[in-house]
Amino acid sequence: MLTLTKLSTLLQIALGCASLLDVASAAPSMMSRKQGGPVTSAELGAGADPSKAGKNISSSYQPASSLAVKDPSYQVISDFDFQSIALALHQEYIELDLFNYGLVKFSDADYDAHGLDAEDRHLIRHMAQQEIGHAVALSNMLGAKAPKQCTYRYDFQTVPEFVDFCQRLTKWGESGVYGFLNLLDNRASAQILLQSITTEARQQYTFRQFEGLFPMPEWFETGLPQSWAWTLLSPWIVSCPEENQPLAWDIYPALKWLNEPDAIAAGKAAGGPSISNNVTALTHAGQENLFSWDEPGKIQGPYRQKTRTYTSGTPKFAAYVSQFNVSYTELYDVDMNARTAKARQPGGTVYPQGPSLVNSTVFVALTDTDTFYTPANLSLINKHVVAGPAIYQAG
Numbered sequence: 001m002l003t004l005t006k007l008s009t010l011l012q013i014a015l016g017c018a019s020l021l022d023v024a025s026a027a028p029s030m031m032s033r034k035q036g037g038p039v040t041s042a043e044l045g046a047g048a049d050p051s052k053a054g055k056n057i058s059s060s061y062q063p064a065s066s067l068a069v070k071d072p073s074y075q076v077i078s079d080f081d082f083q084s085i086a087l088a089l090h091q092e093y094i095e096l097d098l099f100n101y102g103l104v105k106f107s108d109a110d111y112d113a114h115g116l117d118a119e120d121r122h123l124i125r126h127m128a129q130q131e132i133g134h135a136v137a138l139s140n141m142l143g144a145k146a147p148k149q150c151t152y153r154y155d156f157q158t159v160p161e162f163v164d165f166c167q168r169l170t171k172w173g174e175s176g177v178y179g180f181l182n183l184l185d186n187r188a189s190a191q192i193l194l195q196s197i198t199t200e201a202r203q204q205y206t207f208r209q210f211e212g213l214f215p216m217p218e219w220f221e222t223g224l225p226q227s228w229a230w231t232l233l234s235p236w237i238v239s240c241p242e243e244n245q246p247l248a249w250d251i252y253p254a255l256k257w258l259n260e261p262d263a264i265a266a267g268k269a270a271g272g273p274s275i276s277n278n279v280t281a282l283t284h285a286g287q288e289n290l291f292s293w294d295e296p297g298k299i300q301g302p303y304r305q306k307t308r309t310y311t312s313g314t315p316k317f318a319a320y321v322s323q324f325n326v327s328y329t330e331l332y333d334v335d336m337n338a339r340t341a342k343a344r345q346p347g348g349t350v351y352p353q354g355p356s357l358v359n360s361t362v363f364v365a366l367t368d369t370d371t372f373y374t375p376a377n378l379s380l381i382n383k384h385v386v387a388g389p390a391i392y393q394a395g
Helices: 007-014 080-103 108-113 118-145 161-180 189-212 226-238 264-269 377-383
Strands: 152-155 237-239 256-258 287-293 319-320 325-330 332-335 340-344 360-368 386-391
Touching: 080 118, 080 152, 080 189, 080 226, 108 118, 108 152, 108 161, 108 332, 118 189, 161 189, 161 226, 161 264, 161 360, 161 386, 189 264, 226 237, 226 340, 226 377, 226 386, 237 332, 256 360, 256 386, 287 386, 325 340, 360 377
Parallel strands: none
Antiparallel strands: 152 237, 256 287, 287 340, 319 325, 319 360, 332 340, 360 386
């Protein structure tokens, strides 16, 4: 189903208004990232005198950051920043359209039947209005070349399906920003983006509650490379205005689950919309996962990109990206003719006393290696992705 946003006029007015971001200002020179020497544990406080805890070193001393600037400009200063924030803006646009579309498509009676009353619908409407502010802020960072809003498609037919799609979409939107936020060249831009994406995190939390899922079974939120977020987002964008510049990020072949847990049924069984419940996981370690995937070269997204892989095309591992870990399990029963394979969900915990490592709304890709990565260098996995990511509703 296609839908054109009915808020383009409102958004254009908002984009034209004065804001805290002055796009007319000249871009600053590249900010220095020169760091000082290492700080000892005693200076940090770990080796300090416990009797002095809570007392100031002096009445005037305040530590200063080497990255602080007196007169920040919030305009992007590099192509990396432009392409990353343009991706985030595409995400904000679809959320603006999606939340309003869901309110129009379904009647009050439809929402009431799912346990969402007028106050809940007002919250969804408020979240749509939040997206106007986010779109204004990011557009102002990008300036005259900021992408405009596009047209979208959705395949949900019921209120529970709408809520489920919203909690998935806001999850990859949130995680897609966490993956590059700390790498932005303009730290001032990063600060504004941080203050918008934390709002989106609250939206995702809310949609999980609306679905009847445990709101936050994880200890840490996941960061994703930009190409992973674009792979998940691009299928839902039908077309964009001609003046929009295509995004630079790759799109990988689609990965599909053949036996993913049913989050809608699980939420209903847990009692439906609620603040919380005690159903903190939908899967378990060792659970068999069945995959199928597309071959590369298919056209996808509004800019008519071809899906691609930098590998030979033969997957060997399933990479489960959850919290701040990448956990691999070896594929078996790999059928390259049918493009199907199986894997077992990995076990373990983030820390010995923590919850299950694979939990909540997580991401899985098929790779040709099981190379170790951490949150700060996860984008290096891109050269090894055969297909995916796909969302795995583990909790």
